[in-house]
Amino acid sequence: MTVTRGEAACYRIKLREPWQSASHVITTFELITARLWTDTGQEGVGWTFTVGAGGTAIAAFLTDDLLPAAVGADPALVERTWQRLHGTVRDAAPGGLALLGLSAVDVALWDLKAQAAGEPLYRLLGGSRDRAEAYGSGINLNLSIPDLLAQFRRWKTRGFRAFKMKVGSDDPSTDLERVRAVREEIGPGALLMLDANQKWTAAEALRRIRGFEPYDPYWIEEPLPADDVAGHAWLRAQARCRIALGENLFAVAAFNEFLRRDAVDVVQPDVLRVGGITPFLKIAHLAESYGAPTAPHLVLELSGTLCCAIGHASMIEDLDGGTLGELGALAEPIRTEQGYFTPPPRPGHGVRFDWDALARWRARG
Ligand SMILES: [Mg+2]
Known part of the structure; x- marks a missing residue:
């Protein structure tokens, strides 16, 4: 061919x-x-x-x-x-x-x-499992608390057990009020991830994370500028919370640097940013060798297939309104069901x- x-x-x-x-x-x-x-x-x-x-x-x-x-x-x-x-x-x-x-x-x-x-x-790439767990995710810092809670209720209705929200409001008390309201909505057993999109300095991030501790965040995502290895390493040593990052890293070597210096717990490569599936697999295998799970950034339709291929997968991100199906781009929309992604059964990646x-x-x- x-x-x-x-x-x-x-x-x-x-x-x-x-x-x-x-x-x-x-x-x-x-x-x-x-x-x-x-x-x-x-x-x-x-x-x-x-x-x-x-x-x-x-x-x-x-x-x-x-x-x-x-x-x-x-x-x-x-x-x-x-x-x-x-x-x-x-x-x-x-x-x-x-x-x-x-x-x-x-x-x-x-x-x-x-x-x-x-x-x-997913079978050609290793076929580790037949379905991948997904979490409900929102780029939702602009939503009022009632609208934010409505989003979480929609996700609960769809069967998700893990969720992610944006933090990084200018006023720390605004973040705390939002996170508290969401934790009350989802209950103590659900996983809640917080994403700061590189907003803070290391000292500020530590203060913020201390404030979030009563609400038991599962991971804090991109607390610091994406290339700050030393800052993330320091923060991870200080804070009793997993650090997730990787959506703004491009090279396999950059992931290795964060892993080698104990600066990350969960790696989040974006298959459509790092150069495709070929380097994505190298990143996932590298992370596995450090005991770090891979939670791919966005791209539900392909990230799900990849999590069904690799050995040490975390969860995939089901972005509210941001899947290719919801954006109106697909002939056959691919949706998670009860919080799980099942790869299309046809040959290839199956995205049409x-x-x-x-x-x-x-x-x-
Ligand atoms: Mg993010």
Whole structure:
């Protein structure tokens, strides 16, 4: 099987309601797709995303550089192709937009490889389990407490037993009031994760975490700027709370640095940021060797498949309003049921886009 042609596009999907964290106000979800066709008539689909900026640049990078370089590749040799494509993007940018584009191509190649094998992708990648646990997650710092509690009640109705909310309000007492209200809503047994989106200094984070302790957070996510290894190591030693991070790390070596220096408990690589499935697996296996579980960032439809593949998975994130199905991008929406994701049974990753519906959002390609 040989790749004969590729095509990229960027779609700018307007959100119905803005999402707000301690460091974002998001109004547009950019979906960037990479489609590969082969001499055997197969189509592999990959994608990446941004939260509002850079999408058209990624599509141009794919069209002009990455997709032409992928033509002629044999999807069975995905590691070889990844190394070659990474060589073409490495000097343009060590992370960021270049790796987002490479992620889309890598996912399309794995899709083709699994289709050629006639297997759902999670089985080809290891097949550790048949379903993955998911948690309800909201980019919800802008919601009033009644609206926040309504969101948690919806998640409870859908069968979730674990939940994540944003923290990082300017006034610490605002955060405490919100977290207290949510803990009362979900009860003492449910898992509650708190995400600060890199808002604090180490000293401030320690003060905030002490305040959250009565509400038993399961992990604190990105308390500090994403590249502050020493700060996270210090905080982890001081605070009696798990530290989760990784959505803003790009290189396998960066994950190793956090693990080696005891600066993280739960790693959260984003498969569509780190360069695709090929490096994602290396990160997950590396983390496993340190005893750290992997809780992939976003991308429910693919993160679920990956958690069903790897040996030491935590949970996947079911972002309220942020799955591809909820965004109107899929021909066959993929939903969690009673807090679990089950991989689509068909060969490949099984994610089928609704190209006609997407056309109205098309920005480039
Ligand atoms: Mg986060």
